[in-house]
């Protein structure tokens with residue numbers, strides 16, 4: 460039977476659930492953002508809004524059909540794995556932060572928007588699949604991604620941290636905002652690090668003028684992830700700076716720093732194994748492995764830098780210092796392409812402005 464909350468909370472409820480009461484929720488005043496960055500990010504996010512339906516993916520069918528079966532498999536598995544990770548981020552990654560201790564109302568609003576965009580990202584891979592694959596292959600792709608043991612182990616790492624019950628007893632012992640900071644750091648591991656690994660096969664093919672419209676979707680996602688990683692990393696830094704004066708939490712923060720360092724190193728190792736295993740499905744992709752591992756290191760270092768300390772990624776050694784120029788050039792999310800609905804959309808896609816027809820137009 461449902462509990463009648465008008466009669467008060469059930470016995471023992473408050474010990475189990477760290478709840479906030481209605482009286483603690485203040486109206487969010489956007490005329491006075493907590494920090495200028497909150498308004499900047501809100502404006503950036505809302506002006507960057509996009510939907511996959513605007514990108515005419517069927518232009519890619521010809522180059523898709525010319526790919527060998529192994530390469531198709533690698534691309535398909537990368538995108539299905541990304542779907543799984545974006546689903547995780549939409550369901551847990553951003554939502555677990557938005558009402559956490561220490562998060563301001565403006566950050567919470569931005570995190571709500573991030574949550575929605577993660578769902579758009581997850582949805583966009585299905586648009587790619589429905590264009591390039593028959594339905595039985597789509598079913599197979601999702602089944603394979605859902606059964607991917609290495610990916611599942613990475614997801615277990617994220618989910619346990621997001622739910623505050625990291626098997627390492629660190630999370631359970633963290634008070635209020637420090638636990639929020641740990642979750643934010645974990646989120647940056649996805650936003651700035653692992654997502655990008657999944658983008659590699661499409662970026663590589665786009666550099667050879669293959670799957671260019673699929674790559675446009677990937678660049679739109681990358682444009683979002685760049686904002687997400689930077690902003691959530693900034694929340695982590697803010698919480699760390701605010702705690703800097705507090706001697707009592709110094710030990711906790713050094714443990715969080717070790718956690719971040721270990722996480723980057725461990726996720727690198729698992730992802731390296733995935734790349735080496737899956738890229739071997741194709742003779743073409745096998746040759747990509749050294750550069751893909753460089754790109755993996757590059758993004759691990761990006762995660763460290765978004766968390767405010769490049770030393771977090773010091774255990775990655777030289778990985779990331781020698782990414783091919785071909786891939787680095789694909790990272791530009793600002794292209795000069797002139798897109799509209801009819802000619803094909805891309806990362807430079809802007810929603811057109813509408814102007815009423817007047818009599819003068821007919822002269």
Ligand SMILES: [Fe+2]
Nearest residue numbers: 545576577580
């Ligand atoms: Fe995403």
Ligand SMILES: [Fe+2]
Nearest residue numbers: 650683684687
């Ligand atoms: Fe994201």
